Amino acid sequence: MRRIMAVIVLLIVSLHYLAEYAAAESMTLDPAAWMTGDMNEQSPADSMGASSNSNVDYFYYYERLPMCMAVIDDSLASGSSVRTYDSAVLALVVAVSGLSGADSMRIFGKRISRPWSENGVSWTYHHATPDSAWESSGGDVTNQPCMDTVIVDASVVAYDTLYFHLDTGFVRSMIEQVNYGWLMMAENIVDRATFQFFTEDASTDAYRPTLTVYYSDGGAESIYAGRRRRR
Helix, strand or coil: CCHHHHHHHHHHHHHHHHHHHHEEEEEEECCEEECCCCCCCCCCCCCCCCCCEECCCCCCEEEEEEECCCCCCHHHHCHHHCCCEEEEEEEEEEEECCCCCCCEEEEEEECCCCCCCCCCCCEEECCCCHHHHHCCCCCEEECCCCECEEEEEEECCCEEEEEEECHHHHHHHHCCCCCEEEEEEEEEEECCCCCCEEECCCCCCHCCCCEEEEEECCCCCCCCCCCCCCC
């Protein structure tokens, strides 16, 4: 009798996990839908949003990368208010790493607080005309949580993939309220040379940024899916 009860309990537990697995979903958003722009203190609007790779560097002219996944609200808006967002992962592939020896830095994102133009963004202006300047040079951002910080050092080389976990409240805000995206930034730990990520304009599809959102409509989130590259 005990053996039968044990089998029944095991079956119930198995069905529970199967139900959770079935309820879990993920969506990897179209890499071609990115809006990115390179921001360089010395050379504003140097890429006009069409560069295949962009610097994210604190020491080398304070270069920053504004990013916005334009279709996230259209793709997930329906039913969002009752949906659980379990996680969201931004994957960026390293194009150039000038780090060596003890060089290291922190890379992170902050929420952008106003509209901006991919082909006109610069350090001073968020469009190409003086009447649409940022309130703060380098980009207008908030102090609300956006994503985790990734520390990179000389062990990170070209074609490695770095993963950034977006705050789920930020994900919901982009879907249900306003979507200005975020500003990728860097902060020195030890000075080092330039550091670059591939953008959506990279000729090789596998090098382009991806954003995967994991969610569930009434069940627990489970697995990590979608295209990912590891060293």
